[in-house]
Amino acid sequence: MSATVIPTAPGENFLGHGHQLQYDRLPFFRRVAELGDVVATRMLHRPIYFVNAPAAAHEMLVEKARSFxxxxxxxxxxxxxxxxxxxxxxxxxxxxQRRLLSPLFHPTQLQTYVSAMNGEALRARERLRDGDRVDLAAETTRIAMSVVGRALFDARTFDEADELGEALTIALGWVNDRLATPFMAIQLAALEMTESLDGKLPPFLDDVRARVRAALDGPVLIPGRHDPTVRRALEVLDGRIHAMIDERRAHPADRKDLLTRLLQARDADLGGEGMSDKQVRDEANTLFIAGHETTATALAWSFYLLARDPAARAKVQAEADAFGPDGPTSYDPEKLAYTTRVFKEALRLYPPVIVLPRRALEPVQIGGHAFPDRTIFFVNVYGMHLRRDCHPEPDRFDPARFTPENEARRPKSAWIPFGVGPRVCIGNHFALMEGPVVLATLMRGLSFEVEPRDVEPETFATLRPKGGVWARVRRLDSR
Ligand code: HEM
Structure with missing residues (x-):
């Protein structure tokens, strides 16, 4: 370790900081961010280092990405x-897989998704009646799920969006409840023990080690994996994905969507072979989940923040009103400049992914401190976005932070809702297009009177608004 001492977060007990990490997560992330650029915490016996500063985050995620x-x-x-x-x-x-999927997110390809983004927001507009009381978090989930369904899977409708949404809530809830439990620390220790025996055992035992090692990639030591409710939720999700795969196999038409790409992949690296069904399912599930949950949450927060800032809301409304009656049917960033700033500011205040966990693959220096191989780090996105020296008056909603001049002035990696470096979100441009297009399309036809209550963020797998964002719908048909 270097000469300067890494501060340790206060309040640990015999379980380390597990209790705070699990039950007091957001306040803890904020407190830790104020303690220093790199801060030590503990999960049982095991140190976890929080990275709270833009420079250190950049060093880890970009400059030294290969070491993690x-x-x-x-x-x-x-x-x-x-x-x-x-x-x-x-x-x-x-x-x-990244190489294979990247063309789906190429700028020219993204333009073709605007009709799905605008179209699904229009469908929601048609569905909603004047006077309806709606939870905007549920509404935006329906929209974002259908957008990803149409854009990436070429699926015409997602009428079972509510059922899928519920299944996903159960499955992600299971993940969230187990993130920072002692069982997790125990399984990690077991995994690392098998890793450290690699190459050190006689051949017949090494085979056993490899099998145990592979089994430990799943949550074998984490309780509740076989809970019938969780199993059922996974079946519902798998069922929808498999139905889409079967449909594509039955009609291998000239489509360019994600599933067709995956099913037709004959990458040189695959030895000219197709991708296994399991791999197709894993990719499809990943894109389906990552592609809507985060955007839906950020949209719900955008509505919440706009409801509390009439001036900002009027500016977004003005941009929406400048479009034809159907809202933005093509994407022109200039025409959505202010709405985009609002969406970005929502992503700062309520980053859907609050932490980027990493493990060192070799001994490494971060923030001037030396760490051994296999050290675990949490890049504290939430804490960093609310650190006053990174974002002055951090709790204030201020879309002007994202004017081009202010963006150019901000230190590198001080705003990282999509991560940064090689593992940056593959859908970041998709989301930055979808958020503003959906906001403007909805606000072109509807107004939402958000109920005046404080909504707390709740850490789920993403940072959801606790209890939802409830609003009364007003139709603006007369405009
Ligand atoms: C506001 C919306 C979104 C947010 C905040 C978000 C956030 C993130 C973050 C933080 C990561 C990196 C995690 C890490 O480095 O540990 C990530 C990765 C990823 N995201 Fe997103 N995401 C969003 C939208 C999307 C969309 C729309 C898609 C797909 C359509 C998507 C697909 C993915 C995938 C596949 C990865 C893994 C990429 C890789 O490791 O190569 N995300 N996302």
Missing amino acids: EKSPGIRILLHDLAGQGLFTSEGDLWKR
Whole structure:
């Protein structure tokens, strides 16, 4: 370690900081961010270092990205939901899949998704009646789920969106409740023990080690995996994805969507072979989940913030009103400049992904401190976005932080709702287009009178508004 001492977060007990990490997560993340650029916490016996400063985050996620992998905890908890999809895979598999999927997110391709974004918001507009009382978080989930369904899976309707949404809530709730439990620390210790025995055992035992090692990639030591409610939720999600895969196999038409791409992949790296059904399912599940949950949450927060700032709301309304009656049917960033700033500011105040967990693959220096191989780090996105030296008056909603001049002035990696570096969100431009297009389309035809109560963020797998964002719908048909 370096000469300067890394501060330790106060309040640990024999379980370390597990209790605070699990039950007091957001306040804890904020407190830790104020303690220093790198801060030590503990989960049972095991140190976890919080990275709270833009420079240190940049060093880890960009400059020294090769020295890190995602923390195996993520892989373990998402094993049944997302398997070896893009979010959870590593090494050559990750590289190959990222290369394969990148064309779907190319700027020219993104333009073709605008009709799905605008179209699904229009469908919601048609569905909603004047005077309806709605939860905007549920509404935006329906929209975002249908957008990703149409854009990436070429699925015409998502009428079962509510059922899928509920299933996902159960499955992600399971993940969330187990993130920072002692069982997780125990499973990580077991995993690392098998890793450390690699190459040190006689051949017949090494085979056993490899099998135990593979089994430990799933949540075998985490209680509740076989809970019937969780199993049922996973079946519902799998059922929808498999139905889409079967449909695509039955009609291998000239489509360019995600599933067709995955099913037709004959990458040189695949030895000219197709991708296994399991891999297709993992990628499809990953894109389906990652592609809507986060955007839906950010949209709900945008409505909440706008309801509390009439001046900002009027500016978004003015941009929406400048479009024809159907709202933005094509994407022109200039015409959505202010709405985009609002969406970005919502992502700062309520980043859907609050932490980026990493594990060192080798001894490494971060923020001037030396750390051994296998050290676990949490890049504290939430805490950093609310640190006053990174974002002055951090609790104030201020879309002007995202004018081009202010964006250019901000230190690198001080705003990282999509992560940064090689593992940056593959859907970041998709989301930054979808958020403003959906906001403007809805506000072109509807006004939402959000109920005047404080809504607290709740850490789920994403940072959801606790209890939802309830509003009364007013139709603006007369405009
Ligand atoms: C506001 C919306 C979104 C937010 C805040 C968000 C956030 C993130 C973050 C923080 C990561 C990186 C995690 C890490 O480094 O540990 C990530 C990765 C990823 N996101 Fe997003 N995301 C959003 C929208 C989307 C959309 C629309 C899609 C797809 C359509 C998507 C698909 C993915 C995938 C596949 C990865 C893994 C990429 C890789 O590791 O190569 N996300 N996202």
